[in-house]
Amino acid sequence: MEFTEDQILRYSRHIILPEVGGDGQEKLLNAKVVLVGAGGLGSPVGYYLAAAGVGTIGVIDNDRVEMSNLQRQIAHNTKRLGVLKADSAKETYETLNHDVKVVTHKERLTSANIKGIIKDYDIVVDGSDNFPTRYLVNDACVMLKKTLISAAVFRFEGQVLSIYPGDGPCYRCLFEVPPPAGMVPSCQEAGILGVVTGVVGTLQATEVVKAILGIGDPLKGRLLLWNALEMSFRIVKVPRNPECPVCGKNPTITELIDYEQFCQMSH
Protein backbone atom coordinates (compact mmCIF):
# COMPACT_ATOMS: atom_id res chain seq x y z
CA MET A 1 0.00 0.00 0.00
CA GLU A 2 1.00 3.64 -0.37
CA PHE A 3 0.95 5.55 2.89
CA THR A 4 -0.50 9.05 2.89
CA GLU A 5 1.67 11.90 4.12
CA ASP A 6 -0.26 11.93 7.38
CA GLN A 7 0.26 8.20 7.82
CA ILE A 8 4.00 8.50 7.28
CA LEU A 9 4.11 11.05 10.09
CA ARG A 10 1.61 9.31 12.37
CA TYR A 11 3.25 5.90 12.18
CA SER A 12 6.88 7.02 11.72
CA ARG A 13 7.98 5.66 15.11
CA HIS A 14 6.54 2.28 14.19
CA ILE A 15 8.03 2.26 10.70
CA ILE A 16 11.51 2.98 12.09
CA LEU A 17 11.44 -0.21 14.17
CA PRO A 18 13.12 -3.08 12.29
CA GLU A 19 10.43 -5.48 13.63
CA VAL A 20 7.59 -3.33 12.30
CA GLY A 21 8.45 -1.28 9.22
CA GLY A 22 5.99 -0.25 6.56
CA ASP A 23 4.76 -3.78 6.00
CA GLY A 24 4.14 -4.26 9.73
CA GLN A 25 2.18 -1.04 9.84
CA GLU A 26 0.16 -2.30 6.91
CA LYS A 27 -0.66 -5.45 8.89
CA LEU A 28 -1.90 -3.29 11.76
CA LEU A 29 -4.07 -1.22 9.43
CA ASN A 30 -5.59 -4.40 7.99
CA ALA A 31 -6.16 -6.08 11.37
CA LYS A 32 -9.57 -6.64 12.93
CA VAL A 33 -9.73 -6.87 16.71
CA VAL A 34 -12.81 -7.08 18.90
CA LEU A 35 -13.01 -5.95 22.52
CA VAL A 36 -15.32 -7.73 24.92
CA GLY A 37 -16.26 -4.81 27.12
CA ALA A 38 -15.32 -1.14 26.96
CA GLY A 39 -14.62 -0.89 30.67
CA GLY A 40 -11.46 -0.74 32.75
CA LEU A 41 -9.51 -3.15 30.56
CA GLY A 42 -11.16 -2.55 27.20
CA SER A 43 -10.70 1.23 27.40
CA PRO A 44 -6.88 1.28 27.33
CA VAL A 45 -6.68 -1.70 24.98
CA GLY A 46 -8.82 0.11 22.42
CA TYR A 47 -7.02 3.39 23.00
CA TYR A 48 -3.59 1.96 22.19
CA LEU A 49 -4.88 -0.17 19.32
CA ALA A 50 -6.48 2.93 17.82
CA ALA A 51 -3.24 4.86 18.26
CA ALA A 52 -1.35 1.99 16.64
CA GLY A 53 -3.63 2.15 13.63
CA VAL A 54 -5.45 -1.15 14.05
CA GLY A 55 -7.89 -0.65 11.20
CA THR A 56 -11.02 -2.27 12.58
CA ILE A 57 -11.89 -2.34 16.26
CA GLY A 58 -15.12 -3.95 17.40
CA VAL A 59 -16.54 -2.91 20.75
CA ILE A 60 -19.04 -5.19 22.46
CA ASP A 61 -20.81 -3.47 25.35
CA ASN A 62 -24.41 -2.67 26.17
CA ASP A 63 -23.86 -0.66 29.35
CA ARG A 64 -24.01 3.10 29.70
CA VAL A 65 -21.31 5.33 31.14
CA GLU A 66 -21.76 5.85 34.88
CA MET A 67 -19.96 8.19 37.25
CA SER A 68 -18.39 5.25 39.10
CA ASN A 69 -16.72 4.08 35.85
CA LEU A 70 -14.64 7.18 35.34
CA GLN A 71 -12.02 6.38 37.98
CA ARG A 72 -10.56 3.82 35.53
CA GLN A 73 -12.46 3.60 32.22
CA ILE A 74 -10.45 6.11 30.21
CA ALA A 75 -12.35 5.77 26.94
CA HIS A 76 -15.20 7.71 28.53
CA ASN A 77 -15.55 11.08 30.22
CA THR A 78 -17.86 13.16 32.36
CA LYS A 79 -19.68 14.68 29.40
CA ARG A 80 -20.69 11.22 28.25
CA LEU A 81 -22.53 10.09 31.40
CA GLY A 82 -25.54 8.07 30.30
CA VAL A 83 -24.15 7.44 26.81
CA LEU A 84 -23.74 3.84 25.65
CA LYS A 85 -20.13 2.83 26.31
CA ALA A 86 -19.78 1.40 22.81
CA ASP A 87 -20.72 4.78 21.29
CA SER A 88 -18.50 6.67 23.72
CA ALA A 89 -15.52 4.42 22.93
CA LYS A 90 -16.14 4.79 19.19
CA GLU A 91 -16.06 8.58 19.53
CA THR A 92 -12.83 8.48 21.56
CA TYR A 93 -10.95 6.07 19.30
CA GLU A 94 -12.05 7.51 15.96
CA THR A 95 -11.23 11.03 17.14
CA LEU A 96 -7.74 9.86 18.06
CA ASN A 97 -7.20 8.24 14.67
CA HIS A 98 -9.32 8.60 11.55
CA ASP A 99 -7.69 5.49 10.05
CA VAL A 100 -9.63 3.42 12.57
CA LYS A 101 -13.14 2.18 12.03
CA VAL A 102 -14.92 1.24 15.26
CA VAL A 103 -17.80 -1.18 14.91
CA THR A 104 -20.19 -1.12 17.85
CA HIS A 105 -22.03 -4.19 19.11
CA LYS A 106 -24.50 -2.89 21.67
CA GLU A 107 -25.62 -6.18 23.07
CA ARG A 108 -24.86 -8.53 25.91
CA LEU A 109 -22.90 -11.58 24.77
CA THR A 110 -24.81 -14.84 24.94
CA SER A 111 -24.41 -18.33 23.52
CA ALA A 112 -26.81 -17.24 20.78
CA ASN A 113 -24.98 -14.18 19.47
CA ILE A 114 -21.29 -14.52 20.30
CA LYS A 115 -20.15 -16.58 17.32
CA GLY A 116 -21.88 -14.30 14.86
CA ILE A 117 -20.17 -11.28 16.38
CA ILE A 118 -16.60 -12.55 16.74
CA LYS A 119 -16.39 -14.56 13.52
CA ASP A 120 -15.34 -11.55 11.43
CA TYR A 121 -12.41 -10.60 13.68
CA ASP A 122 -8.85 -11.96 13.85
CA ILE A 123 -8.27 -11.43 17.55
CA VAL A 124 -10.60 -11.26 20.57
CA VAL A 125 -9.69 -9.30 23.70
CA ASP A 126 -11.47 -10.29 26.88
CA GLY A 127 -11.99 -7.37 29.22
CA SER A 128 -15.13 -8.72 30.82
CA ASP A 129 -15.83 -8.41 34.52
CA ASN A 130 -17.70 -11.63 35.17
CA PHE A 131 -17.20 -15.36 34.97
CA PRO A 132 -20.15 -16.29 32.72
CA THR A 133 -18.83 -14.02 29.96
CA ARG A 134 -15.22 -15.11 30.52
CA TYR A 135 -16.12 -18.78 29.98
CA LEU A 136 -18.45 -18.02 27.10
CA VAL A 137 -15.71 -16.04 25.31
CA ASN A 138 -13.09 -18.73 25.93
CA ASP A 139 -15.30 -21.53 24.64
CA ALA A 140 -16.41 -19.58 21.56
CA CYS A 141 -12.81 -18.66 20.71
CA VAL A 142 -11.72 -22.29 21.05
CA MET A 143 -14.59 -23.43 18.81
CA LEU A 144 -13.86 -20.76 16.16
CA LYS A 145 -10.07 -20.96 16.64
CA LYS A 146 -9.73 -17.27 17.37
CA THR A 147 -6.71 -15.89 19.18
CA LEU A 148 -7.90 -14.66 22.58
CA ILE A 149 -6.02 -12.23 24.78
CA SER A 150 -7.53 -12.85 28.18
CA ALA A 151 -7.02 -10.80 31.33
CA ALA A 152 -8.51 -10.15 34.73
CA VAL A 153 -7.96 -7.64 37.50
CA PHE A 154 -8.74 -7.68 41.19
CA ARG A 155 -7.94 -4.95 43.72
CA PHE A 156 -4.18 -4.41 43.20
CA GLU A 157 -3.49 -7.38 40.97
CA GLY A 158 -3.91 -8.54 37.44
CA GLN A 159 -3.24 -11.49 35.19
CA VAL A 160 -2.86 -11.94 31.45
CA LEU A 161 -2.88 -15.07 29.27
CA SER A 162 -2.79 -15.28 25.48
CA ILE A 163 -4.81 -18.18 24.16
CA TYR A 164 -4.01 -19.70 20.78
CA PRO A 165 -6.60 -22.48 20.41
CA GLY A 166 -5.03 -25.80 19.52
CA ASP A 167 -1.60 -24.46 20.41
CA GLY A 168 -1.22 -23.93 24.14
CA PRO A 169 -3.75 -23.94 26.95
CA CYS A 170 -7.15 -22.27 27.00
CA TYR A 171 -8.77 -20.69 30.04
CA ARG A 172 -10.53 -23.94 30.94
CA CYS A 173 -7.22 -25.81 30.91
CA LEU A 174 -6.34 -23.65 33.92
CA PHE A 175 -9.74 -23.25 35.55
CA GLU A 176 -12.05 -25.96 34.34
CA VAL A 177 -15.33 -24.52 35.61
CA PRO A 178 -16.44 -21.17 37.01
CA PRO A 179 -16.13 -20.79 40.78
CA PRO A 180 -19.28 -21.30 42.83
CA ALA A 181 -21.28 -18.16 43.48
CA GLY A 182 -20.33 -17.98 47.18
CA MET A 183 -16.62 -17.97 46.33
CA VAL A 184 -16.80 -14.90 44.16
CA PRO A 185 -16.30 -11.64 46.02
CA SER A 186 -19.17 -9.23 45.67
CA CYS A 187 -18.69 -6.12 43.60
CA GLN A 188 -18.67 -4.19 46.85
CA GLU A 189 -15.93 -6.28 48.42
CA ALA A 190 -13.75 -6.33 45.37
CA GLY A 191 -12.69 -2.79 44.53
CA ILE A 192 -10.02 -2.00 42.01
CA LEU A 193 -7.20 0.51 41.93
CA GLY A 194 -8.00 2.38 38.72
CA VAL A 195 -4.50 2.39 37.32
CA VAL A 196 -4.28 -1.42 37.64
CA THR A 197 -6.76 -1.76 34.78
CA GLY A 198 -4.54 0.58 32.76
CA VAL A 199 -1.41 -1.50 33.28
CA VAL A 200 -3.11 -4.80 32.59
CA GLY A 201 -5.07 -3.45 29.61
CA THR A 202 -1.87 -2.07 28.15
CA LEU A 203 -0.23 -5.47 28.57
CA GLN A 204 -3.15 -6.97 26.66
CA ALA A 205 -2.75 -4.38 23.91
CA THR A 206 0.94 -5.29 23.70
CA GLU A 207 0.01 -8.95 23.18
CA VAL A 208 -2.48 -7.96 20.48
CA VAL A 209 0.06 -5.87 18.57
CA LYS A 210 2.68 -8.64 18.84
CA ALA A 211 0.15 -11.17 17.56
CA ILE A 212 -0.74 -8.99 14.57
CA LEU A 213 2.92 -8.38 13.71
CA GLY A 214 3.97 -11.96 14.46
CA ILE A 215 6.89 -10.84 16.62
CA GLY A 216 8.26 -11.80 20.02
CA ASP A 217 7.09 -14.47 22.42
CA PRO A 218 3.41 -14.42 23.29
CA LEU A 219 2.03 -15.26 26.74
CA LYS A 220 1.08 -18.66 25.34
CA GLY A 221 1.14 -21.25 28.08
CA ARG A 222 2.56 -18.58 30.36
CA LEU A 223 0.26 -16.85 32.81
CA LEU A 224 1.52 -13.38 33.70
CA LEU A 225 0.72 -12.24 37.23
CA TRP A 226 1.29 -8.68 38.31
CA ASN A 227 0.97 -7.20 41.77
CA ALA A 228 0.92 -3.42 41.98
CA LEU A 229 1.71 -3.14 45.69
CA GLU A 230 4.74 -5.41 45.44
CA MET A 231 5.39 -4.09 41.94
CA SER A 232 6.23 -7.63 40.98
CA PHE A 233 5.73 -9.53 37.76
CA ARG A 234 5.64 -13.32 37.83
CA ILE A 235 5.23 -15.75 34.98
CA VAL A 236 3.77 -19.16 35.73
CA LYS A 237 4.07 -21.84 33.08
CA VAL A 238 0.69 -23.39 32.48
CA PRO A 239 0.33 -26.59 30.47
CA ARG A 240 -2.44 -27.56 28.15
CA ASN A 241 -4.85 -30.04 29.75
CA PRO A 242 -5.35 -33.00 27.41
CA GLU A 243 -8.60 -33.68 29.29
CA CYS A 244 -9.82 -30.08 28.95
CA PRO A 245 -13.60 -30.18 28.49
CA VAL A 246 -13.47 -27.72 25.60
CA CYS A 247 -10.04 -27.90 23.91
CA GLY A 248 -8.96 -31.43 24.99
CA LYS A 249 -8.88 -34.63 22.97
CA ASN A 250 -12.46 -35.60 23.77
CA PRO A 251 -14.31 -32.37 24.46
CA THR A 252 -17.49 -32.69 26.50
CA ILE A 253 -18.46 -29.07 25.88
CA THR A 254 -19.50 -28.87 22.26
CA GLU A 255 -22.16 -26.23 22.66
CA LEU A 256 -21.85 -22.86 24.32
CA ILE A 257 -23.08 -22.47 27.89
CA ASP A 258 -24.84 -19.47 29.42
CA TYR A 259 -23.81 -19.59 33.07
CA GLU A 260 -26.04 -17.66 35.42
CA GLN A 261 -24.92 -14.16 36.32
CA PHE A 262 -24.43 -13.61 39.99
CA CYS A 263 -23.52 -10.61 42.05
CA GLN A 264 -24.09 -10.68 45.77
CA MET A 265 -24.83 -6.97 45.73
CA SER A 266 -28.23 -7.72 44.27
CA HIS A 267 -29.19 -10.11 47.06
Place this chain on the structure above:
Amino acid sequence: MSDDIKANKTVDLKGQVCPYTFVRSKLAIEKMNLGEVLEIVLDHKPAVENVPKSMENEGQKVLKIDQTGEKEWHVFIRKDKEKKK
Protein backbone atom coordinates in the same frame (compact mmCIF):
# COMPACT_ATOMS: atom_id res chain seq x y z
CA MET B 1 27.08 11.58 -9.62
CA SER B 2 28.23 8.04 -9.90
CA ASP B 3 29.26 6.38 -13.12
CA ASP B 4 29.68 2.87 -11.80
CA ILE B 5 26.57 2.54 -9.63
CA LYS B 6 23.18 2.52 -11.28
CA ALA B 7 20.17 3.14 -9.11
CA ASN B 8 16.96 1.21 -9.71
CA LYS B 9 15.01 3.87 -7.86
CA THR B 10 15.64 7.39 -6.61
CA VAL B 11 13.91 9.20 -3.76
CA ASP B 12 14.40 12.93 -3.52
CA LEU B 13 14.31 13.81 0.17
CA LYS B 14 15.57 17.35 -0.09
CA GLY B 15 13.77 19.44 2.49
CA GLN B 16 13.20 16.39 4.71
CA VAL B 17 14.73 16.06 8.16
CA CYS B 18 15.35 13.16 10.55
CA PRO B 19 13.72 10.81 11.27
CA TYR B 20 11.56 11.18 8.15
CA THR B 21 14.58 10.90 5.87
CA PHE B 22 15.07 7.35 7.17
CA VAL B 23 11.35 6.58 7.39
CA ARG B 24 10.84 7.50 3.73
CA SER B 25 14.03 5.72 2.60
CA LYS B 26 12.95 2.61 4.44
CA LEU B 27 9.48 2.65 2.93
CA ALA B 28 11.08 2.96 -0.51
CA ILE B 29 13.55 0.10 -0.07
CA GLU B 30 10.90 -2.21 1.40
CA LYS B 31 9.18 -2.21 -1.96
CA MET B 32 12.35 -3.08 -3.89
CA ASN B 33 13.85 -6.46 -4.76
CA LEU B 34 17.02 -7.92 -3.25
CA GLY B 35 20.14 -6.67 -5.03
CA GLU B 36 18.50 -3.50 -6.32
CA VAL B 37 20.00 -0.11 -5.54
CA LEU B 38 18.18 2.84 -3.99
CA GLU B 39 19.51 6.36 -4.48
CA ILE B 40 18.57 8.82 -1.75
CA VAL B 41 19.01 12.54 -2.33
CA LEU B 42 19.50 14.52 0.87
CA ASP B 43 20.17 18.12 1.89
CA HIS B 44 19.96 17.63 5.67
CA LYS B 45 23.51 17.07 6.94
CA PRO B 46 22.73 14.87 9.96
CA ALA B 47 20.71 12.57 7.71
CA VAL B 48 23.80 11.87 5.61
CA GLU B 49 25.24 10.10 8.66
CA ASN B 50 22.06 8.76 10.15
CA VAL B 51 20.32 7.25 7.14
CA PRO B 52 23.27 5.05 6.08
CA LYS B 53 23.82 3.98 9.71
CA SER B 54 20.17 3.00 10.13
CA MET B 55 20.17 1.19 6.78
CA GLU B 56 23.20 -0.83 7.86
CA ASN B 57 21.47 -1.68 11.13
CA GLU B 58 18.69 -3.19 9.06
CA GLY B 59 21.12 -5.29 7.06
CA GLN B 60 21.31 -3.16 3.90
CA LYS B 61 24.59 -2.30 2.17
CA VAL B 62 25.79 1.29 1.86
CA LEU B 63 27.57 1.43 -1.50
CA LYS B 64 28.53 5.06 -1.78
CA ILE B 65 27.89 8.58 -0.54
CA ASP B 66 28.49 11.35 -3.06
CA GLN B 67 28.50 15.02 -2.13
CA THR B 68 27.33 16.81 -5.25
CA GLY B 69 26.83 20.31 -3.89
CA GLU B 70 27.38 22.40 -0.82
CA LYS B 71 24.16 20.99 0.56
CA GLU B 72 23.37 17.98 -1.56
CA TRP B 73 24.31 14.37 -1.07
CA HIS B 74 23.44 11.20 -2.97
CA VAL B 75 23.44 8.01 -0.92
CA PHE B 76 23.40 4.65 -2.68
CA ILE B 77 22.04 1.66 -0.77
CA ARG B 78 21.84 -1.90 -2.03
CA LYS B 79 19.00 -4.01 -0.70
CA ASP B 80 20.69 -7.04 0.88
CA LYS B 81 18.03 -8.05 3.37
CA GLU B 82 14.34 -8.78 3.13
CA LYS B 83 12.42 -8.58 6.37
CA LYS B 84 10.94 -11.92 7.23
CA LYS B 85 7.22 -11.76 6.63
